[in-house]
Amino acid sequence: MLSQQTRDIVKSTAPVLAEHGTAITSVFYRNMFAAHPELLNIFNHANQAKGRQQTALANTVYAAAVHIDHLEAILPAVVQIAHKHVSLGVKSEHYPIVGEYLLKAIKEVLGDAATDDIIEAWKEAYGVIAEAFIGVEAGMYKKAQEQEHGWNFFKPFIVARKVKESGNIVSFYLKPGDGSRVPDYEPGQYISVRVAIPGEPYTMIRQYSLSQAAKPDEFRISVKREADNDPNGQVSLYLHDVIKEGDTLEVSPPAGEFVLDPAKTTPVSFVSAGVGITPMMSMFETVAALNPGRPTVFLHAARNEKLGAFRNDIESYARQMSSARLKFVYSDQPDGKINKDLLEEYVDLSGDVYVCGPVPFMETVIRDLKALGLRDEQLHYEFFGPALQL
Structure with missing residues (x-):
């Protein structure tokens, strides 16, 4: 539990985060990646280049400050984010790294305004929030591992078929490389695909919805070809132009909560x-x-x-x-x-x-x-x- 003093300090910084949040998170990502470039194997480089990741994190930190008295209010967002973390392979040991560089960024951007009391309060608050994520994600990893035909992190899949669906969408039918079956999944869930593109120093991960009802032996994703000059299109171009039937892709277990309840009979x-x-x-x-x-x-x-x-x-x-x-x-x-x-x-x-x-x-x-x-x-x-x- 957070002390009342900590909650008061964190709430008092909310207006500052609204004003300087993106500047803080931009410094955070820059410094963290300089010290831990291996994390670039997890993060979407295009979202970094466009500033989308920085803005998203700033909004989340601001929401945590506003709701610090009732953190259960942001639990739905925590669960949604945790699904994405598990799909990307985020681990508990990543959280102390993020916390260290987030606090350093707050200090660097705010300067003397970031007093020792403010930094200490945010350190305590971050610890509580991080533990919530770690706990939720541990449960998700356990469920993914223990379900029938399940696994954690990434596993090799073979591109069994590649089918053109429209002028810019191609479907990839993916089967486990070890000949096993795939776990059941809820309609609407997604998987992550991790690729190592020749010439690129880091792996790239993209999330794609599973575009067919659950089948026992395969996944299907349907990938839109992005514009050649779109930095977010690098993986889609690689999948469309380079990956062939018989090639191998690394795939995470199904995740996500944007799902249909098949038991309902209402419209x-x-x-x-x-x-x-x-x-x-x-x-x-x-x-x-x-x-x-x-x-x-x-x-x-x-x-x-x-x-x-x-x-x-x-x-x-x-x-x-x-x-x-x-x-x-x-x-x-x-x-x-x-x-x-x-x-x-x-x-x-x-x-x-x-x-x-x-x-x-x-x-x-x-x-x-x-x-x-x-x-x-x-x-x-x-x-x-x-x-x-x-």
Whole structure:
């Protein structure tokens, strides 16, 4: 438990973190990587270059300061981040390193304003928060290891098939290199893929949704080819252009809490855009197989038909269902957007709604759904951005 003095000091620094948070986390990452370059094997280099990781961490530290009296308020965020940490292979021994350089960065940026009392209070608070993460993640590692066909960290998988789904999406069917089976997973979960790209000094890790319902002997991921000049596209280009059938990729166990409850029978709607369709594929296929009478809506937006992946598969699953409504829209055609009117026409507001796609799309759809009366507990989404580190 934190002392009242510590909580008071941490809360009093919240406005300072709001103002200087990104500067602090930028210094933190710079100094930590200089001292521990091996951590670059875990972190997304592109998110570092774009400043997304720095901003995400700053927001998380600020949230911890604001809620220091009731840290249970940030438990959902802790669990979501912990899933990403486990998928990346973050270990308990990484937390003292992060804590050391975070405190040093606070001191470097704030200077004399960061008194000994402030540094000591944040050291104590960080210790409590870190222990929460370590405990949650230890449970997740234990579950991943002990489940049937489970493992921890990364394991070699063979690319059994490589299938072009659209003008910019390719599916990779992955089978364990040791000939074993794969663990069961929840519809909507993801895996991490770790690659060593020739010429690059560090490994790179990217997370991809599992794009089919659970199968006993394989995973499927469906990867969008990013633009050649996008620093975040280095791994996708490598997978598209270099990796061939028969090659080996390192894969982590399934993780994530953006998942479907297959036991529910109430209406459900899936609303996606672009490559955000990938977790919806696993969810929709699962409903079709296990509960084909469930009232279901599938709305998807793409730039054009050439870039619209999986339409034939979705229509095939829908034919197995007694109450499925589908709508595909393309932005190069009239009325080619998923807007508030379309949501009102299709989505059953008495049920659950899952949303995935580019951030601006998700923000607009979530705002429109709430304006139509959808309650927070009915709304399921996850912004697939940087994996935060605390």
